[in-house]
Amino acid sequence: MEKPEQPVRRPWIVGVSGASGTPYAASVIRALLAAGEAVDLVVSRAARLTILDETGIAFRDAHWRTDLAEWLGIAADGPEDVRYWPAGDFAAGPSSGSYPAKGMLVVPATTGAVAGIALGLSKDLLQRVASVTLKERRPLVVCVRETPLNGVTLKHLVELDAQGAVVLPASPGFYAGGSTVRELVDFVAGRVLDAVDVPHTLYRRWEGELGAAARGTERTGRSV
Numbered sequence: 001m002e003k004p005e006q007p008v009r010r011p012w013i014v015g016v017s018g019a020s021g022t023p024y025a026a027s028v029i030r031a032l033l034a035a036g037e038a039v040d041l042v043v044s045r046a047a048r049l050t051i052l053d054e055t056g057i058a059f060r061d062a063h064w065r066t067d068l069a070e071w072l073g074i075a076a077d078g079p080e081d082v083r084y085w086p087a088g089d090f091a092a093g094p095s096s097g098s099y100p101a102k103g104m105l106v107v108p109a110t111t112g113a114v115a116g117i118a119l120g121l122s123k124d125l126l127q128r129v130a131s132v133t134l135k136e137r138r139p140l141v142v143c144v145r146e147t148p149l150n151g152v153t154l155k156h157l158v159e160l161d162a163q164g165a166v167v168l169p170a171s172p173g174f175y176a177g178g179s180t181v182r183e184l185v186d187f188v189a190g191r192v193l194d195a196v197d198v199p200h201t202l203y204r205r206w207e208g209e210l211g212a213a214a215r216g217t218e219r220t221g222r223s224v
């Protein structure tokens with residue numbers, strides 16, 4: 001008797017590069033998992049420094065599941081539908097366009113990652129996967145974190161936009177009524193998920209009424 005076909009696992013690939021803003025990445029990963037999405041994770045070498053700096057967690061390849069669970073603040077046995085690929089592993093699955101994936105979210109993105117992706121450098125797995133994502137015409141969101149921006153980075157961002165990537169600066173809006181750091185982080189993470197149509201309730205959407213957010217803290221998943 002023939003076995004019923006297993007549905008193909010088609011993850012979102014989350015690339016964490018070494019910009020300040022690791023809470024944005026944690027929020028995006030948590031929300032993807034909450035939405036029932038599979039996640040493949042790539043953490044650049046420099047991102048280990050920012051994770052250490054901003055959370056105190058030493059993110060280790062060999063112990064990624066426990067380190068990720070601690071980072072996300074979830075149960076110690078770790079998230080179920082996550083695969084982790086070391087940043088130096090060019091033989092990793094997502095290195096090939098034939099690996100099933102929905103697309104890639106680079107959160108946060110350094111100016112170095114922006115440059116490498118715009119120029120197709122593929123200097124590590126994160127940049128290689130971004131190049132693959134573009135060549136396969138899959139969605140790519142680049143959540144750049146730097147201020148101010150120099151002219152070279154601005155040119156690279158325009159190039160990424162021309163190639164079809166969504167350039168989404170880590171720039172929280174205040175119209176959603178967020179006042180805590182967590183709420184402002186979740187706003188940016190929510191906009192990242194909006195860019196790829198993954199449902200979430202990370203922030204209160206604009207509904208056309210001035211001052212509504214300040215009057216109530218209720219969050220809604222409805223579209224703007």
Ligand SMILES: Cc1cc2nc3c(=O)[nH]c(=O)nc-3n(C[C@H](O)[C@H](O)[C@H](O)COP(=O)(O)O)c2cc1C
Pocket residue numbers: 016017018019020021044045046047049050053109110111112113124145146
């Ligand atoms: C604590 C810390 C914070 C950093 N913050 C930023 C940042 O916000 N934006 C940025 O573009 N680079 C930032 N950098 C510099 C990058 O980590 C560095 O350019 C690195 O080469 C980027 O490599 P990657 O793109 O492979 O992660 C930071 C570095 C450290 C150590």
